[in-house]
């Protein structure tokens with residue numbers, strides 16, 4: 529993406545017409561396309577549906593951020609002390625990792641003052657950061673509620689239509705924070721022999737979080753991704769979801785096919801809508817449309 533004009537929330541007070549929906553992409557399993565789908569879903573919502581979208585990267589690997597911002601721009605913005613996800617969770621002054629002399633200190637920021645980065649007209653990013661690893665997330669401090677404080681603030685100020693959250697593949701405090709802040713979750717699933725085990729583990733983790741935190745979180749869909757249609761594992765995955773008591777009815781009808789170009793383009797901040805492959809574009813557009821309908825974003 530080319531235009532990284534700094535964000536000025538000029539339309540802070542504009543009435544946006546739809547109530548903010550917060551959606552997390554989750555799976556306990558790594559490498560199933562959580563990041564790929566969350567980034568491209570967010571992009572597709574903004575470009576095809578004219579919705580104002582904030583993508584929040586709560587994964588310390590910060591791959592979603594790398595899919596949208598190149599390394600140089602990222603370093604420049606960090607030097608300018610632009611906000612990152614660390615500002616949500618960290619409430620103590622801390623040295624900025626990578627600062628030239630190693631002594632720059634970042635002061636804690638109130639959630640009302642956190643300003644995401646503008647990626648394009650309607651797409652914004654609260655980027656991830658490696659330092660997220662260093663933030664003390666020990667239980668008992670209530671830090672897993674801080675992302676919800678932020679999304680509640682966005683909701684109150686009518687800033688965005690949708691917040692999309694990319695999560696790490698571990699049942700961590702960051703994942704809890706994402707679920708607590710979310711109205712919906714989406715499960716990307718890569719068809720492979722052990723995928724049923726992963727998704728069952730996810731089911732129990734989500735059930736536990738819903739009970740412990742009293743969440744009203746709903747599943748907005750299971751998306752088969754990095755899928756090879758003509759394989760037995762693909763057919764098995766479909767059968768498993770469609771027949772499973774908990775997941776049946778949740779499968780999004782279109783899947784994201786496996787294409788090496790998706791992975792290759794991510795290295796240069798390429799998005800699926802910009803790849804010259806009709807089937808891929810149709811796939812992300814249909815997946816997005818179906819989720820939009822399921823969560824009642826549009827009639």
Ligand SMILES: Nc1ncnc2c1ncn2[C@@H]1O[C@H](COP(=O)(O)OP(=O)(O)OP(=O)(O)O)[C@@H](O)[C@H]1O
Nearest residue numbers: 558559560561562563564697754785786787790791
């Ligand atoms: N449709 C696709 N075809 C081929 N490769 C893909 C496709 N979608 C994603 N990939 C690649 O598969 C790998 C895993 O994807 P991605 O990073 O989105 O998964 P993830 O679930 O977010 O992983 P993690 O658990 O590590 O966060 C990446 O290298 C990505 O570039």
Ligand SMILES: [Mg+2]
Nearest residue numbers: 562563587591
């Ligand atoms: Mg990821």
